[in-house]
Amino acid sequence: MSEPILKVKRLAYVRVAAPDRTRAEAFLLDFGLRIAARTEAATYLRGTDAESHCYVLTEGPSDVLAIAFEAADEADLEAIARAPGASAVEKLDEPGGGLVVRLRDPNGLRVEIVHGQAALDPIEAAPSHAYNMNGDSPRRGPLPGIRPGASHVRRIGHLVLESPDPAGLHAWYESHFGLRKSDEVHMPDGRTQMRFAHVDRGDEYVDHHAVGFQYALDESVRVQHIAFEVGNFDDLMAGHQHLKAKRRKPIWGVGRHRYGGQIYDYWANPWGVIHEHWTDTDLVNTSSVATDSRFEDLEEYWGPPPRPAFIVARWNLKAIRNLASLLLARFRSARSASRSAAHSSSR
Ligand SMILES: [Fe+2]
Numbered sequence: 001m002s003e004p005i006l007k008v009k010r011l012a013y014v015r016v017a018a019p020d021r022t023r024a025e026a027f028l029l030d031f032g033l034r035i036a037a038r039t040e041a042a043t044y045l046r047g048t049d050a051e052s053h054c055y056v057l058t059e060g061p062s063d064v065l066a067i068a069f070e071a072a073d074e075a076d077l078e079a080i081a082r083a084p085g086a087s088a089v090e091k092l093d094e095p096g097g098g099l100v101v102r103l104r105d106p107n108g109l110r111v112e113i114v115h116g117q118a119a120l121d122p123i124e125a126a127p128s129h130a131y132n133m134n135g136d137s138p139r140r141g142p143l144p145g146i147r148p149g150a151s152h153v154r155r156i157g158h159l160v161l162e163s164p165d166p167a168g169l170h171a172w173y174e175s176h177f178g179l180r181k182s183d184e185v186h187m188p189d190g191r192t193q194m195r196f197a198h199v200d201r202g203d204e205y206v207d208h209h210a211v212g213f214q215y216a217l218d219e220s221v222r223v224q225h226i227a228f229e230v231g232n233f234d235d236l237m238a239g240h241q242h243l244k245a246k247r248r249k250p251i252w253g254v255g256r257h258r259y260g261g262q263i264y265d266y267w268a269n270p271w272g273v274i275h276e277h278w279t280d281t282d283l284v285n286t287s288s289v290a291t292d293s294r295f296e297d298l299e300e301y302w303g304p305p306p307r308p309a310f311i312v313a314r315w316n317l318k319a320i321r322n323l324a325s326l327l328l329a330r331f332r333s334a335r336s337a338s339r340s341a342a343h344s345s346s347r
Helices: 021-031 074-081 166-177 233-245 317-346
Strands: 010-018 034-038 043-046 055-059 063-070 099-104 110-115 153-163 180-186 192-198 211-215 222-230 249-256 263-268 274-279 291-294
Touching: 010 021, 010 110, 010 153, 010 222, 021 034, 021 043, 021 055, 021 233, 063 222, 074 099, 074 110, 153 166, 166 180, 166 192, 166 211, 222 233, 233 249, 233 263, 233 274
Parallel strands: 010 055, 063 110, 153 211, 180 291, 222 274
Antiparallel strands: 010 063, 034 043, 043 055, 099 110, 153 222, 180 192, 192 211, 249 263, 263 274
16 A cells, blocks of 8 residues: 555544534533633534644534544645645634644545644543452442543544445545554445544554444435543443433443444434544554454444434435345344354254
8 A cells, every 4th residue: 555645643623513502512511521712603622631622613504514633743734735625734723723734535524634733731530440350359449539420521532434435435534644444344245334444653552443434324425423532431421321311312322332342322412413422442553453344243242222313314215225235134144143053052
């Protein structure tokens, strides 16, 4: 594979529009983000980590308007500014400052590459503790300061882009930003159902995925969900109870993902944009070996089934046809597995 134009360091922030900024802010505070700055045009939200804001909220029709990655240095910004369709290196006229190059991915989603944003003062993170497990008991005495209330979101971790051609979309992100495949799930006809990709920081371990490229059952394009790391399992569960008490809309969870290994919990904002809490991800580096598997064999480690809103964002004939074909493949696979189990136990 040829070298990418740059290797991004991390996912930096998302820009999300909501028809009612006050209601959207209230959801995000219940979700566990904190307000870093407010201007007439936007609200900037952050996690407890000292990195720059990770969420820019503006008023407008509900949509994820842009996603942003951080570049390692200004030379990388100059390199991406030479890519077809990219802007020049420009000043980011927002809290935190910095420089930005804007371009659009093949689906038309705005992608911003930023560098030099000012770090924030860190905020106290969720209290953490060792676990007493399987007779190994490193934790003595009472738990340290766990409280009910909103989760302590640390940072943005990943997002999932849906399209009719996830492999082609990943190829663009790989050649531009160096996002490398971590694992892939295939549909019965061999096409990509989901490809997980991580930022390439060489030997340094990074999250299992910064971007997931998923086949859209309705064959349209969208940001399917945006995901944020919280302090730990207790913090995630406290946040779950808090969102429930606030009558927010649950989408899927709590469970443990097969790919990425995170404990997950998904909620929608009042307009249906899916926001995920996760904790305890798998880490990968340049030596990690990507795997390929079949959708029909895929099962999460544990957790409830997802709600339909997670699987299909917009119902149309294509979505019904594609979903039916995946469910049929899964049914056949489960039937053949139970037949071979019955066959071997009868021998
Ligand atoms: Fe996720």
